[in-house]
Amino acid sequence: MAWSIAQVARMSKVTSRTLRHYDDIGLLPPARVGDNGYRYYEQEQLLRLQQILVLRELGLGLDAIAEIVNQGRDRIEALRMHHRWLLAERDRLDRLARTVSRTISEVQGGEKVTSKSAAHWFEGFDSAKQEQLQQEARDRWGAEHVDAANKKFAGTPQDWWQTEGQTWLKSLNTLIAHIDAGRLPTDPAVQETIDGHYQWIQGTWVPNRESYTGLANLYADDPRFRANFDKTDPRLAEYLRAAMTEYARTRLS
Amino acid sequence: MAWSIAQVARMSKVTSRTLRHYDDIGLLPPARVGDNGYRYYEQEQLLRLQQILVLRELGLGLDAIAEIVNQGRDRIEALRMHHRWLLAERDRLDRLARTVSRTISEVQGGEKVTSKSAAHWFEGFDSAKQEQLQQEARDRWGAEHVDAANKKFAGTPQDWWQTEGQTWLKSLNTLIAHIDAGRLPTDPAVQETIDGHYQWIQGTWVPNRESYTGLANLYADDPRFRANFDKTDPRLAEYLRAAMTEYARTRLS
DNA sequence: GTAGAAGTTGACGCAACGGCAAAGTCAAGG
DNA sequence: CCTTGACTTTGCCGTTGCGTCAACTTCTAC
Incomplete structure (x- = not known):
């Protein structure tokens, strides 16, 4: 209606x-x-x-x-994220109320205020910044293409890894070769390998600088991805983060 | 420092x-x-x-x-009021989070939305309005002069009523006479009696239109005052409210 | 047809700053 | 004493997200 x-x-x-x-x-x-x-x-x-x-x-x-x-392409996920943000904001207001409670006690106590105690008077006022939430959303959707690809094969992360992931594994092996050759993540050859990853991603998602950087961090920090990288080569996760971050910085806006 | x-x-x-x-x-x-x-x-x-x-x-x-x-003349009271407002706002955010939770369930259920269910989607967004909080503060401080006068006599509300309140009681008796004479709260004679109350109040507090109206509502709604008025005459509280509200509307800004 | 409610677009003003420029003050080091 | 960089001032302009108002059109009920 x-x-x-x-x-x-x-x-x-x-x-x-x-x-x-x-x-x-x-x-x-x-x-x-x-x-x-x-x-x-x-x-x-x-x-x-x-x-x-x-x-x-x-x-x-x-x-x-x-x-x-x-x-946001998945409404339920978006709503879940908003729900979490609201609960965080609710908790911040709770902290604010506690700050005021503490102030009441201190003022009633008549204590002389120092720089240290005064700093407590403003706890909780530093609300979630626009940039933080924006970044989280970008990180979230940066990971979405991975989830979507995973769903496409209707399997577990391991399934994706054994199938579509083999294409990705080739890139990772190339990166390992770069590591063995002593090339820095900023090396043009390394950046070309990352460019291959970036072109591959564009099949489902076009990240900008911030979201691609977010994805780099996700690969390094999320236990699912981290475990797979470490299995392949323990140097890989951080090397990949540095290489992708450099790519985002120099080639994306 | x-x-x-x-x-x-x-x-x-x-x-x-x-x-x-x-x-x-x-x-x-x-x-x-x-x-x-x-x-x-x-x-x-x-x-x-x-x-x-x-x-x-x-x-x-x-x-x-x-x-x-x-x-605000009493800092502790002001802080307590702010604390209460913060807790109310925290609870509202909790309600917002619940609203989003409900939306998640409904969207997952794939149910067709009606006007009635859609209205629930916006529960909690109607935050405390500036006017509401302002009014509460005015009400609070409007009552303060009564509390201050009460403290002055270091007693209970009944003590105040038995002593300083006798002056006030004379005005109330005049108002009751107005009621018996069938005069409307807007009658000039009634308004003169209210003016006497207003002049008396100015010894400790100078209300404007909104705060004097707030005081009128406080007298009628606060159990402490209401009980005393009802004891004197059950018609009094509402008559006083109407008369004071009219006075505020026509003579104060 | 009439009147009032409901809806449109466009324009202006407002509140609460953030950013910037120009200039003055302070403190430390040479 | 001079220089430099940090800190502070005032004034001004611009931004964001509306709220208000005017002029006009559309709809509905009598």
Whole structure:
């Protein structure tokens, strides 16, 4: 079923002016615009609006919200991530309340304040920064193509590794050869190997500098990937991180 | 001890530019300005800054924050109020997280959405409004003069009622006479009686329209006051509320 | 047809800073 | 004393995300 702009505004407590603004900037286009020029919204738009409001609540700017909302391909995963962010923010507010409690005690105690104790007065105010959440989302979706490829073969990470992963293994063996030859991760030959990986990735995902760097960190830090790399060669994970990070820095924006 | 602006900025994670802005608008003047023109802050200012940051975190505008921070005369009470607001906000974020959890379940269930179910998607987004918190603070301080007068006599609310309250009781008896005479709360004679109350209050507190209205509501809604009014005459509380509200509307700004 | 509600677009203003420039002050080292 | 770099000042401009308002169109009920 479809809702008019006023109905959506009432449900969501967002003004119709804001909804139009979000349409203007492409953040939340309506499902359709009638012959009369009126906007009509469907379930898909309401779900998207909820995501927007969560991220707005968490203090993100609209450009960051657009990026996160637009790039998510698995809605359930996105919602789970938002849920986790909300719980983290809830816990931060709890910490804030505890900071105020502590202040009450100190003021009642009439103690002389020092630089050290005063610093405690501001614990919890340093909220999750836009960049941190944005980066986490990028890391998340950077890993998505791996999950998607894994799902495609309807198997476990080990299955992927034994099949599609063999292509990737060839690249890894090349990297190991680079290591044995004493080449730095920044060496042009190493970067060419990484470029092969980057071209391969583009089949399902086009990362930018930040998200490709995020993927590099994921390979090195996530136990699933780390275990496989270490099995092949214990030097590999960190070498790969350095090489991919360099590639992202010099060739991506 | 005194802190420079950069030291305060580092402790509080607020930029020095913002601290200067707060000085400019009178929200947070420094303890003193040195001969060199530099701002120096003391414990008092840090405590005030913490309050400002709490209220900012809760979404209040700076003008509302100024009002709340400036009017509080009992710091401990103010901090307790802020603590309570933070806990309420924390609980709201918890509700938001639950809303997202519910959405996850519904989307996974693939159910068709109705107007009724969609409305649940936005539960928790309606945060505490600036006006609500402002009003609560005004109510709080509106009641403060009663508490202060009560403390002055170092007794219980009943003590106050038996002593200073007798002056107040005379006004109430006049109001009861107005009721018996069938005069509406808006009647000029009634308003003159309320004016007597207003003049009496000014000994300890100068309310504006909103805070005097808040006091009217406090008298009618707070069990301590309500019980005393009902004891005198069951018609009194609501009549007083209406009369004081009218007085505030027509004579205060 | 009329009136009021609902919706549109466009434009302006506001709040709360962040960033930057220009200039002054301070402290340490030569 | 001079120099340098860190720290601080004031003033000004721009940004972001709306809220408000005006002028106009569309819809619905009487």
